[in-house]
Amino acid sequence: MNRRLITLSIATLSLAAWLPTSHAQSTAWPDKPVKLVLSQPAGSGPDNVARLLSERLARNWGQPVVIDNKPGGQNAIGAQFAARSAADGTTFYFATTAALITNPLLFKTLPYDPQKDFVPVSFVARSPFAILVETASPIKSIEDLVARAKAEPGKLSLGNEGPRTFSGMIARLFNSRTAAQANLVSYSSVGVGVQDLMGKHIDAMVADLASTAALAKQGRMRVLATTSPKRVAGWEQVPSLSETMPGFDMVGWFAVVAPAGTPPAAINRFNRDLGALLADKEVAERIATMGPIAEANVSVAQTGAFLRNEMTRWTAITKEIGILPE
Incomplete structure (x- = not known):
């Protein structure tokens, strides 16, 4: 009799210990599909990275990770949608520098507030920009580009996505720090500008490597320099602008943020799993x-600190190139 009671007690304890764990696992985040909002169109640089990561995260979580592209309005459409989404751990925003940092410095009014409407989740990747020329261009280096721009003020054309975009501000800062007088030509998108570059309608283009890497590696464009403080991994043969402009x-x-009020459990799990994914050599490559x-x-804390530091740094940059909010 005693032996039967002991056996029953052990079984009961084992079952009691198993039940809470099973319940916790069944209700752990995510227990429904997760949406990742982007302000860029399908096929863009950010979209390509987000889709790769979403596929791997979906396998890990056992839930679909849906990419929701909402381009337009200088990132405002996608950012506003993400900011107004339910803070229940099902919607996250795959954000860029423009959406979280430079937009508040360039526009007097926005339909969202990056600092109040979002909370940090995770840093993802740095996206270097580059100055590119058409493959057959006689301009072989940044020094050639600067020399020509100075020799023929206003004649050398440097394409970009407009004065209030990342590439546009790079172009203005380049002009300012080199004393070059390139003619800054604005385009509605990187794709349109690149087509004009390859068609020899402009002399050079400022664009992100994420959007132009494939064409450059195919030999259809030549990268003169990157905009990073150091040479970029995989592009070691290309100098950085900091080598001539310290x-x-x-x-x-790119960084992932969430609507303010999103449960910490969802944020921490997303951060942990994305961090591990980015550490995977195959994924990083x-x-x-x-x-x-x-x-x-x-x-999460480091991501938040980075965003605050970037706001301070970019405030100084916009003052240097003379851009005021409109």
């Missing part, structure tokens, strides 16, 4: 082929 650092980046450089295991 301190030049105009690198875009695949991202590098697209242009960006992955940075793994950046904590």
